Amino acid sequence: MATEVASIPAEETPSVAAAAVTENAAAAAEQAEKPAAAAGAAAAAEPVVVAAAAAAAENADNNKEDGKASSPAAAADGAAAAGGAAGAAADGKKDGGVDSTVAAKSEAKSEAPAQKFNVHKTNFEKDIIYLYQFSRTPLLPSLSPYCLKVETWLRLVALKYENVDHKMRFRSKKGQLPFIELNGEEIADSAIIIKELSAKYDKNLDAGLTAEQRNVSYATIAMLENHLIWIIFYWRAKYPDNVLKGYKVNLQHALGLRLPNSILNFFFKITFGRKWFQGTKKLKAHGIGVHSAEEIEEFGKNDLKVLSEMLDCKPFFFGDEPTTLDVVAFAVLSQLHYLSKDIAYPLRDYMTEKCPNLIGHVSRMKDKCFPDWDEICTKLDLNAHIPKPEPETKEGKEGGEQEKSNEQEGADGDKIEKELEKDKVKSTEKESTEENKEKEETK
Numbered sequence: 001m002a003t004e005v006a007s008i009p010a011e012e013t014p015s016v017a018a019a020a021v022t023e024n025a026a027a028a029a030e031q032a033e034k035p036a037a038a039a040g041a042a043a044a045a046e047p048v049v050v051a052a053a054a055a056a057a058e059n060a061d062n063n064k065e066d067g068k069a070s071s072p073a074a075a076a077d078g079a080a081a082a083g084g085a086a087g088a089a090a091d092g093k094k095d096g097g098v099d100s101t102v103a104a105k106s107e108a109k110s111e112a113p114a115q116k117f118n119v120h121k122t123n124f125e126k127d128i129i130y131l132y133q134f135s136r137t138p139l140l141p142s143l144s145p146y147c148l149k150v151e152t153w154l155r156l157v158a159l160k161y162e163n164v165d166h167k168m169r170f171r172s173k174k175g176q177l178p179f180i181e182l183n184g185e186e187i188a189d190s191a192i193i194i195k196e197l198s199a200k201y202d203k204n205l206d207a208g209l210t211a212e213q214r215n216v217s218y219a220t221i222a223m224l225e226n227h228l229i230w231i232i233f234y235w236r237a238k239y240p241d242n243v244l245k246g247y248k249v250n251l252q253h254a255l256g257l258r259l260p261n262s263i264l265n266f267f268f269k270i271t272f273g274r275k276w277f278q279g280t281k282k283l284k285a286h287g288i289g290v291h292s293a294e295e296i297e298e299f300g301k302n303d304l305k306v307l308s309e310m311l312d313c314k315p316f317f318f319g320d321e322p323t324t325l326d327v328v329a330f331a332v333l334s335q336l337h338y339l340s341k342d343i344a345y346p347l348r349d350y351m352t353e354k355c356p357n358l359i360g361h362v363s364r365m366k367d368k369c370f371p372d373w374d375e376i377c378t379k380l381d382l383n384a385h386i387p388k389p390e391p392e393t394k395e396g397k398e399g400g401e402q403e404k405s406n407e408q409e410g411a412d413g414d415k416i417e418k419e420l421e422k423d424k425v426k427s428t429e430k431e432s433t434e435e436n437k438e439k440e441e442t443k
Contacts, residue, residue, distance in 0.1 A: 119186060138380070205327070242345075
């Protein structure tokens with residue numbers, strides 16, 4: 001509504017204001033004419049209203065005599081004067097000149113209920129990005145290249161974020177992971193998340209690229225996310241058991257369930273291909289699933305070869321600093337590189353043997369964005385990047401116990417000294433009595 005008012009041309013706003021003020025003045029005058037509780041106040045108000053109206057009429061007559069039409073602004077001024085007088089008269093009826101109804105309204109407004117947000121994290125902190133993604137694994141921070149893409153980008157641009165440990169129970173309104181919540185608002189889809197956060201916080205990694213480089217980046221990201229990723233998904237849907245073994249996934253921890261891993265693994269094999277990726281049906285809908293395994297493997301090798309030739313000897317795809325393409329490439333290639341060597345996968349072996357510069361790129365991005373990689377994979381901590389509060393040191397406890405024991409020892413020492421003194425007094429008294437006895441006997 002504010003934008004609609006602001007868009008009214010300046011030439012039209014005075015007539016609108018005049019009409020509103022005139023209406024208010026008429027209402028105020030009508031209220032002033034009603035029987036008042038205080039007759040004196042009403043009598044005092046009447047001349048003021050009449051005088052204001054006369055002044056407005058005189059102003060209008062002067063304008064006519066000058067050959068000028070009465071302007072909306074003049075009408076507004078006269079109406080405002082009348083309205084002000086009537087308002088002053090009405091206010092005179094109230095104790096202390098304060099309208100109790102206004103005070104009651106402001107009090108009711110201050111007691112209005114707090115705004116409700118349609119998000120999972122209701123006790124959020126302002127400007128903290130809450131990231132919803134997959135659980136950690138011992139070999140990789142996330143099994144989803146899209147989730148790893150968002151977290152890598154957040155770390156690279158140094159924005160404050162926190163992973164929400166939801167045990168993969170929540171999805172966005174679009175039915176996706178990842179999604180974020182920021183200041184009570186949900187943003188879904190990795191590309192949209194990065195786009196909106198880049199604009200909000202001015203964190204565009206591609207600002208230094210030329211128009212041609214941006215076009216190349218866009219096309220390469222499309223190849224990675226709409227072709228190479230689906231080749232990896234094809235392998236995962238075909239060999240769900242190798243997904244668990246290859247990334248050493250602990251479903252008890254990932255899902256937060258108490259059922260034995262053997263039972264969870266069994267159901268995972270059944271549901272992974274059907275429900276999570278809708279198996280062959282979804283792969284065929286994409287187009288990759290209609291080909292043979294050999295053809296799909298060849299597609300993947302061609303994608304890796306193109307990436308390797310693009311990177312060449314550079315540390316990153318467009319020079320010395322990483323861009324969005326480097327983030328996406330790292331998130332996808334990590335899914336291949338960090339797969340356990342115990343699991344056979346020709347595409348991973350091809351990248352290791354034929355594209356060593358891609359391995360170097362993955363390592364550089366890992367060192368730059370995930371210095372806590374080992375801690376993440378060892379402890380499966382979603383928020384290893386957030387400093388933890390220091391626990392109470394044992395030294396403090398030991399110091400307190402030592403001080404307490406010293407006090408006890410001091411008290412015990414004083415007790416012993418008092419008892420020794422008592423014994424000493426008793427012994428001296430005994431000796432004196434014995435001496436006195438001996439003296440009496442000698443006499």
